[in-house]
Amino acid sequence: MNTHTGSALPTRHQRLITWINEVAAMTTPDAVVWCDGTAREYAAMLQITQEAGTATPLAKRPGSFLFRSDPSDVARVENRTYIAARSREAAGPTNNWIDPVELKSTMKQLYRGCMRGRTMYVIPFSMGPVGSPIAKIGVEVTDSPYVVANMHIMTRVGSRVLEVLGEDGEFIPCLHSVGKPLGPGESDGGLWPCAPLEQKYIAHFPEERTIWSYGSGYGGNALLGKKCLALRIASVQARDEGWLAEHMLILKITNPAGKSKYVAAAFPSACGKTNLAMLVPTLAGWKVETVGDDIAWMKFGADGRLYAINPEAGFFGVAPGTSPESNPNAMASITRDTIFTNVALTSDGDVWWEGIGYDAPGTLIDWKGAEWVQEGESEPRGPAAHPNARFTARASNCPSMASNWEDPAGVPIDAILFGGRRPSTVPLVHQARSWNHGVFMGSIVGSEITAAALDLKTGTVRRDPFAMLPFCGYHMGDYFRHWIGIGQRTEASKLPMVFLVNWFRRSAKGKFLWPGYGENSRVLAWIFDQCDGVPGKSIETPIGIVPVPDAITPPDGVSADDMRELLAVDVAGWRKELADIEAHHYPTFEDRLPAELAAELAALKQRLQ
Ligand code: SAT
Ligand code: MN
Numbered sequence: 001m002n003t004h005t006g007s008a009l010p011t012r013h014q015r016l017i018t019w020i021n022e023v024a025a026m027t028t029p030d031a032v033v034w035c036d037g038t039a040r041e042y043a044a045m046l047q048i049t050q051e052a053g054t055a056t057p058l059a060k061r062p063g064s065f066l067f068r069s070d071p072s073d074v075a076r077v078e079n080r081t082y083i084a085a086r087s088r089e090a091a092g093p094t095n096n097w098i099d100p101v102e103l104k105s106t107m108k109q110l111y112r113g114c115m116r117g118r119t120m121y122v123i124p125f126s127m128g129p130v131g132s133p134i135a136k137i138g139v140e141v142t143d144s145p146y147v148v149a150n151m152h153i154m155t156r157v158g159s160r161v162l163e164v165l166g167e168d169g170e171f172i173p174c175l176h177s178v179g180k181p182l183g184p185g186e187s188d189g190g191l192w193p194c195a196p197l198e199q200k201y202i203a204h205f206p207e208e209r210t211i212w213s214y215g216s217g218y219g220g221n222a223l224l225g226k227k228c229l230a231l232r233i234a235s236v237q238a239r240d241e242g243w244l245a246e247h248m249l250i251l252k253i254t255n256p257a258g259k260s261k262y263v264a265a266a267f268p269s270a271c272g273k274t275n276l277a278m279l280v281p282t283l284a285g286w287k288v289e290t291v292g293d294d295i296a297w298m299k300f301g302a303d304g305r306l307y308a309i310n311p312e313a314g315f316f317g318v319a320p321g322t323s324p325e326s327n328p329n330a331m332a333s334i335t336r337d338t339i340f341t342n343v344a345l346t347s348d349g350d351v352w353w354e355g356i357g358y359d360a361p362g363t364l365i366d367w368k369g370a371e372w373v374q375e376g377e378s379e380p381r382g383p384a385a386h387p388n389a390r391f392t393a394r395a396s397n398c399p400s401m402a403s404n405w406e407d408p409a410g411v412p413i414d415a416i417l418f419g420g421r422r423p424s425t426v427p428l429v430h431q432a433r434s435w436n437h438g439v440f441m442g443s444i445v446g447s448e449i450t451a452a453a454l455d456l457k458t459g460t461v462r463r464d465p466f467a468m469l470p471f472c473g474y475h476m477g478d479y480f481r482h483w484i485g486i487g488q489r490t491e492a493s494k495l496p497m498v499f500l501v502n503w504f505r506r507s508a509k510g511k512f513l514w515p516g517y518g519e520n521s522r523v524l525a526w527i528f529d530q531c532d533g534v535p536g537k538s539i540e541t542p543i544g545i546v547p548v549p550d551a552i553t554p555p556d557g558v559s560a561d562d563m564r565e566l567l568a569v570d571v572a573g574w575r576k577e578l579a580d581i582e583a584h585h586y587p588t589f590e591d592r593l594p595a596e597l598a599a600e601l602a603a604l605k606q607r608l609q
Contacts, residue, residue, distance in 0.1 A: 127230050178195070202221050246468070325357055360373075429552075439600075
């Protein structure tokens, strides 16, 4: 860590220095600190936040701390997230758009003097292994020590990044402020600083490859390497450069014969990507290892196959529902060096949340800082942990990481999965007949809404194509076209096979038909065998390729009838689905909808006649 007053800067990158000087002149912080990514610096951030009263050290978990956010600042805010491309058309119908000149002028007013009374941190970070040809460098400027500590876990931060950047390397400027300047002698009073909703802006300038975020300290709004850089800006770069930046986990699966394959899977936020990436198979002899849990960058290798890297270095996982039962590897990852946000605190200095697998041990302090008792209360009160409470944990602390997870060449992808929470219609698993049919599957993905975004009504189904609706940095119709184009760049046999999965099917009575978690290994094993060309495991149906009745052995508690229902082709349901896509979903993309997708829709309709 380095406090500089103008001399001895840790870089000679003139463009970077000029930008930092401009930001400091605009935001007027009390001090400017260049981050070096050391353990000492991480400890200092936690010391500062402890002294400010926003971090609580956890006696039961070494190097771990609890933060409680402001109750208004608990998730991404999609209606305050903007793609400020030069034209509205370039941002497309699914993104919020403001003219970039207008947005910059509004935001400059907010940024003026916004770091008064605070320290401005300059965080050089790498998405992907430092120095690897596929990595991208960002520099985040922030007035939040909480953000610095989280960036230490989620990305590769430090002096080595500045070395790689040299004197004129490319970097993505990421400007962040919590938006709460302090008056002379004023402090945060132990409270999480942020700005009111109408002053929050999560802004992307795709042509300039620049990110400006103001007013929120939470997750994807503030840790700008994640959704803002690695998805929204990177998706634009990927379009221009012929690769893919996707909201996908990456896992390695090994069969009992010792043969391995790699799977990338896209699910909307809070639909179990972390659990699937760290799955412990219930099927004897099979092994699953983790490469990433949220983001995949995929590029063609010299052999014409798609190779994926995980650009992140940690996990920002949903805490509620995470238990030794549902995700033992995540539980092992969070025993130390972890930042918890908005979970409950026990009296002996540990964390607790709904679905952790055991009752609350006595009186807790809930995520809002109030006393909370599990039983014996007449008044029902809210949950002890916020439903979008998170843990920030290092990948290096996760026992299921694959030994090659940091290979700069990436891992060759055999299968791509799409999925969401669908109570009906979509079967447990089915396979696309072709690449374009797979792109069609990705384009129609729908899911019941979760708590990962603040401003959406939970429990209703929305279409979330490729799980990228909140994360695509340009016109989604063009994004579909880019995916079709990827399929034309190599031989069909070298492309990953595409599957649609649904762990969330319910019976007519509302009961989940499939137990999920480790039992999903049964579905992964079928997918593995399909990729391996094992004969006799599948049949063609109008909607695509499905497992033959005995290809997936039902787990305990799933009857033969349940299994039939899980794999059935619901013709009436699909007809309704297609009518909805035709009437409400595809028209959104107007003339930018690729003809190939309209043709896939028509062909599927035909097959269902
Ligand atoms: O807050 S994040 O955007 O990082 C988490 C998520 O929505 O997936
Ligand atoms: Mn995500």
